[in-house]
Amino acid sequence: MTDHLVEGVLAGDRRAIARTISLIEDNGAEAQATLAALHPHTGRAHIVGVTGPPGSGKSSLVNALALYFRRGATGERGEGGSPKTVGIIAVDPTSPFSGGAILGDRIRMRDLAGDPGIFIRSMASRGSLGGLAWATADAVKVLDAAGFELIFIETVGAGQAEVDIARTAHTTVVVEVPGLGDDVQAIKAGILEIADIFAVNKADHEGADHAVMALRMMLDLDLGGTATVLHHGRLMEVVRTVTGGEEPPSQGPLPPARPSAWRPPIFKTIATRHEGVVDLATAILAHRAYLEQSGQLVQRERERAAAELETIIQQESLRRVLACAQGEKLAALIDRIVRREIDPYTASQHLLGG
Amino acid sequence: MTDHLVEGVLAGDRRAIARTISLIEDNGAEAQATLAALHPHTGRAHIVGVTGPPGSGKSSLVNALALYFRRGATGERGEGGSPKTVGIIAVDPTSPFSGGAILGDRIRMRDLAGDPGIFIRSMASRGSLGGLAWATADAVKVLDAAGFELIFIETVGAGQAEVDIARTAHTTVVVEVPGLGDDVQAIKAGILEIADIFAVNKADHEGADHAVMALRMMLDLDLGGTATVLHHGRLMEVVRTVTGGEEPPSQGPLPPARPSAWRPPIFKTIATRHEGVVDLATAILAHRAYLEQSGQLVQRERERAAAELETIIQQESLRRVLACAQGEKLAALIDRIVRREIDPYTASQHLLGG
Numbered sequence: 087m088t089d090h091l092v093e094g095v096l097a098g099d100r101r102a103i104a105r106t107i108s109l110i111e112d113n114g115a116e117a118q119a120t121l122a123a124l125h126p127h128t129g130r131a132h133i134v135g136v137t138g139p140p141g142s143g144k145s146s147l148v149n150a151l152a153l154y155f156r157r158g159a160t161g162e163r164g165e166g167g168s169p170k171t172v173g174i175i176a177v178d179p180t181s182p183f184s185g186g187a188i189l190g191d192r193i194r195m196r197d198l199a200g201d202p203g204i205f206i207r208s209m210a211s212r213g214s215l216g217g218l219a220w221a222t223a224d225a226v227k228v229l230d231a232a233g234f235e236l237i238f239i240e241t242v243g244a245g246q247a248e249v250d251i252a253r254t255a256h257t258t259v260v261v262e263v264p265g266l267g268d269d270v271q272a273i274k275a276g277i278l279e280i281a282d283i284f285a286v287n288k289a290d291h292e293g294a295d296h297a298v299m300a301l302r303m304m305l306d307l308d309l310g311g312t313a314t315v316l317h318h319g320r321l322m323e324v325v326r327t328v329t330g331g332e333e334p335p336s337q338g339p340l341p342p343a344r345p346s347a348w349r350p351p352i353f354k355t356i357a358t359r360h361e362g363v364v365d366l367a368t369a370i371l372a373h374r375a376y377l378e379q380s381g382q383l384v385q386r387e388r389e390r391a392a393a394e395l396e397t398i399i400q401q402e403s404l405r406r407v408l409a410c411a412q413g414e415k416l417a418a419l420i421d422r423i424v425r426r427e428i429d430p431y432t433a434s435q436h437l438l439g440g
Numbered sequence: 441m442t443d444h445l446v447e448g449v450l451a452g453d454r455r456a457i458a459r460t461i462s463l464i465e466d467n468g469a470e471a472q473a474t475l476a477a478l479h480p481h482t483g484r485a486h487i488v489g490v491t492g493p494p495g496s497g498k499s500s501l502v503n504a505l506a507l508y509f510r511r512g513a514t515g516e517r518g519e520g521g522s523p524k525t526v527g528i529i530a531v532d533p534t535s536p537f538s539g540g541a542i543l544g545d546r547i548r549m550r551d552l553a554g555d556p557g558i559f560i561r562s563m564a565s566r567g568s569l570g571g572l573a574w575a576t577a578d579a580v581k582v583l584d585a586a587g588f589e590l591i592f593i594e595t596v597g598a599g600q601a602e603v604d605i606a607r608t609a610h611t612t613v614v615v616e617v618p619g620l621g622d623d624v625q626a627i628k629a630g631i632l633e634i635a636d637i638f639a640v641n642k643a644d645h646e647g648a649d650h651a652v653m654a655l656r657m658m659l660d661l662d663l664g665g666t667a668t669v670l671h672h673g674r675l676m677e678v679v680r681t682v683t684g685g686e687e688p689p690s691q692g693p694l695p696p697a698r699p700s701a702w703r704p705p706i707f708k709t710i711a712t713r714h715e716g717v718v719d720l721a722t723a724i725l726a727h728r729a730y731l732e733q734s735g736q737l738v739q740r741e742r743e744r745a746a747a748e749l750e751t752i753i754q755q756e757s758l759r760r761v762l763a764c765a766q767g768e769k770l771a772a773l774i775d776r777i778v779r780r781e782i783d784p785y786t787a788s789q790h791l792l793g794g
Contacts, residue, residue: 118785119785121783121785122783122784122785122786123783125777125780125783125784125785126780126781126783127780128780129778129780320758320759320762321758321762321770324762324765324767324770325767325770325771325774384778387778388774388775388778391774391777391778391784392770392774394777394784395773395774395777395784395787395788395791396758398784398785398787398788399757399758399761399788399791399792400754400755400757400758401754402785402788402789402792403753403754403757403758403761403792404674404675404750404753404754404757405674406792407753407757408674408675408678411678413678413679416675416678416679416746417679419749420679420742420745420746420749421742423479423745423748423749424483424738424741424742424745426479426480426481426482426483427480429475429476429477429479429480430476430479430745430748430749430752431472431473431475431476431479431752431756432476433749433752434749434752434753434756435756437749437753438753438756438757438760
């Protein structure tokens with residue numbers, strides 16, 4: 087079964103891809119085996135996160151970008167460089183209870199339907215803390231292994247879930263709209279730190295120039311040439327104490343010269359009219375080139391691998407503990423915690439045998 | 441050191457409380473020992489989550505509620521029932537990178553300063569996925585053990601982090617404002633499922649009645665008497681297969697009659713003028729009574745204990761693995777994952793020795 091799925095995904099079979107992502111959403115052991123088998127075939131795609139507030143037109147923008155990369159600016163196939171295959175994963179972390187994604191798959195299908203070089207999937211959280219971010223990262227792996235060259239992850243908002251998802255992307259595009267909230271709000275949202283590229287969409291609305299100016303001012307104030315600084319899990323901390331934080335990657339020679347730090351460009355777009363989309367698409371490819379030349383691509387890959395390994399260790403440890411413990415014993419233990427007869431740390435020691 | 445802190449917290453010493461919460465934010469082993477020692481002294485506070493979009497006036501509303509519970513509606517101490525001690529934890533999950541909380545502690549201190557029956561603390565995420573939710577839950581424990589009777593957790597937005605935080609509260613108040621987004625947006629936010637009480641704040645603004653009506657309609661459509669359904673971790677699933685999902689709590693007799701399901705009430709408030717605050721405060725106490733009488737309080741406590749135990753097992757397992765593995769070995773393993781020579785699942789098996 088796993089072999090069959092793996093073969094299907096590697097061959098680009100759409101039903102196999104869809105079925106594998108469903109397995110990931112269900113978080114089963116079968117998904118693990120499939121992902122393990124797919125892992126050697128990943129690492130080729132460029133992963134682009136697109137996030138922004140509700141109503142900012144992210145979906146339209148991702149559609150326009152996908153169409154451009156498939157067909158060129160005017161819809162003629164092959165224009166604007168060779169067409170790239172495109173995967174889109176639309177994430178709705180704001181509705182963890184609904185058990186199904188709400189975003190308008192059917193609407194966007196009208197634009198993009200029938201093109202075998204495009205795969206679209208919506209995902210919503212079914213699981214526990216942080217689960218959606220990892221399910222998304224795993225779904226990206228599937229599309230990567232299936233050979234999609236550009237993979238868009240589209241998320242709503244600017245909360246913890248979006249930031250976690252941004253960590254799995256190579257390039258993060260933050261979409262703003264004119265007149266939505268004040269400048270301070272954007273700072274509070276912590277979104278500056280994760281943006282590689284800004285798009286002020288709906289640029290025909292009043293206040294577009296003001297929004298661009300406000301973003302530029304904030305970039306000048308806050309990001310004076312600093313590279314993206316992300317917090318890491320404990321595993322990466324242990325590794326860092328050995329390798330040193332900013333060490334060059336251990337495999338292969340360093341690129342000849344380190345380019346100056348990336349300064350997030352800001353574009354005005356009108357996604358519904360496909361205006362500004364060429365510039366935005368070009369910036370995405372330029373950011374990829376920057377990551378490769380600066381050595382940051384490998385560094386991001388290492389950080390992602392460390393975070394992923396950490397999560398897998400935690401999940402696998404829990405699975406082993408639950409496989410050993412009896413349900414009755416666990417229920418009794420939880421009742422004792424609720425009655426304050428035992429604290430959860432001591433209870434954990436009992437279960438782990440330490 | 442731990443003993444000293446524990447004694448201090450139990451005595452209500454403010455410096456000991458602040459120091460313990462700082463330890464929790466640093467996620468050290470010392471915090472664990474302190475929390476374990478505090479656990480038997482928790483379980484008395486009523487925990488109220490307050491969430492809503494930026495600019496909805498949550499902080500002002502929490503301040504007004506705190507003042508009411510301390511001093512009564514007109515600021516006279518003792519009015520409206522005996523005064524309760526109040527803890528406030530202001531969470532800013534939208535800025536996981538800032539390393540410090542942004543919310544206006546100093547501003548609110550002016551209203552509430554000098555009252556030993558009030559403790560206020562801001563928290564921001566420093567850690568990994570879902571870390572903030574658990575740090576918040578642990579900080580609540582500290583205030584609970586210190587004897588605060590009512591604890592407010594204030595969060596911004598409606599993303600995964602807010603929902604996770606809502607799971608740690610007994611009563612969740614969702615704050616909306618007139619004219620902010622359309623009705624569909626509120627549904628998309630998945631916020632209906634977590635709300636026990638609604639407050640339409642800034643009710644003097646245009647559209648307040650419309651907002652109340654829209655919320656009422658959505659409640660009629662979507663929540664036809666269903667109790668709060670939360671997703672659970674794997675540990676709770678194992679327990680459920682034994683005890684049955686809706687079993688009565690195993691300790692003590694059942695309450696005589698099960699009251700009908702809670703229907704979230706909707707209040708119009710103007711926090712800055714303290715209007716509507718008495719009704720809101722009364723509803724919070726009524727919801728507590730409902731939880732106790734319906735047996736849901738114990739059920740929520742069990743679910744929370746199970747989720748907490750699950751998290752501790754995962755963290756402790758990771759700690760043990762990292763304590764055994766050498767940094768060099770981990771760094772090499774991560775490089776092999778990045779080079780696709782090994783997949784992270786197999787790497788995890790190596791580290792766990794399976």
